[in-house]
Amino acid sequence: MIRVNGVARSVVPATDRGLAYGDGVFRTLPVMHGRPQHWRRHYAKLASDCLRLGMICPDRDLLRAEVESVAGRQSECAVKIMITRGKGERGYRAPTHVEPTRVVISSALPRYPREYASGVALFPCRLILSAQPALAGVKHLNRLENVLARAEWDDPRYAEGLLQDDSGHAICGTMSNLFVVEGGALYTPDLGRCGVAGVTRERVMEAAARRGMKCMSQALEFDRVLAADEVFVVNSLIGAWRVCAIGTIATRTGDVTARVQEWLDEPEADD
């Protein structure tokens, strides 16, 4: 089911700036038992991403009601929220008065093989992520790099890709954030130049901090990922997947990833 600006319809104006320029942001989150999971975090990220583009984020309760409405009586589903700058005339300059467009879409939760949680292989993508600090971290609608990277492999043995920047630093998957374990500490790539700073990445970092486990965001050379004690990728729909190979190179595994998976299963107070 789809709602556009609160109305049950499945189309957007052809002149929307989301289509014309990718001028907007989005999120995808799971709904369980009719409740959007980690709504507080997803809304905060949506609002902060809107701010980065100079847009006003629609009201929190309004959006939540629309998410619950498209989820309807499905016991569980995935909901995607897109917020665009709204309708526009021709030209890059945004109109002075413009209402953001809200698009809320429910779909079945993706069915990944159950084995993925215990180990997936990552395809090392050739595409190099470009560096744009003005947009880095934001989940905006300019996602051609992800589309091109995802088109690089067809082999079902690879559940996800691995992307790097032009300095040879590992950044993220095509749809996930990356973590490595080294000496009992967690490290995740710094996203100041490219990549999307996801909600599950934030949850892992906070959960580690609460438990006194060191967790740092830093530049992470590709070779360091290959040599790490453990590697895992996370997003809001998959939780955490243990990585057992990058390309044809097996990566090491340990028991920290399973602990992270347990952390992610714990309910959060205000959701």
Added chain:
Amino acid sequence: MIRVNGVARSVVPATDRGLAYGDGVFRTLPVMHGRPQHWRRHYAKLASDCLRLGMICPDRDLLRAEVESVAGRQSECAVKIMITRGKGERGYRAPTHVEPTRVVISSALPRYPREYASGVALFPCRLILSAQPALAGVKHLNRLENVLARAEWDDPRYAEGLLQDDSGHAICGTMSNLFVVEGGALYTPDLGRCGVAGVTRERVMEAAARRGMKCMSQALEFDRVLAADEVFVVNSLIGAWRVCAIGTIATRTGDVTARVQEWLDEPEADD
């Protein structure tokens, strides 16, 4: 007027990949006396841009008929063509079988002050264009950099912005290509790392070659633009604008830009 996949309607599916990811390309061209100008070139560019994204471009005559249809009886107008990869499910991976979406929109020609042809000032944008060779040159729908750059100034004294890359090379305007004149020769920025290779840029380069005037695409340091004999910007709707200042620094002017404007006014054989 708007046609979507040939039908007179003003909406696209909310699940279109053009909206979700900016997964598509576009062009804007003038229609004069009911005829799309330089159609051969615009179609060729559209087809080559589609190829870069791994999409099949819709048929040339079909698209031309749709352009003429939205122009209707208007004696002159601007027509924008967007081609997206089509409707998609959730996820970056493109469906195996998917029909591109065609969106064709007519609007009034932009009314720029007549003085612009004889001299405009460019706003030196702070935003640095990111380098992505996999997408460079393509007029794709991921245009947030242009949106952010155009949002940097509001002062009507600036008709256009000037963008550079992370090596301090001038690349383009927010909506135009850049040329400089040095010793009677033309130079335009190399677009192998970022920027859009426009149809009018190509026309200028070919027109210069036909007249035996040297015209080269090369890396062009920002300071070289400031010091050039002449500077001008081009696109399909504006033709060529002479540049008389970049920020508060006056640039030199000469008579080559006027000759380029004359070249662009000449009709082309097969259009």
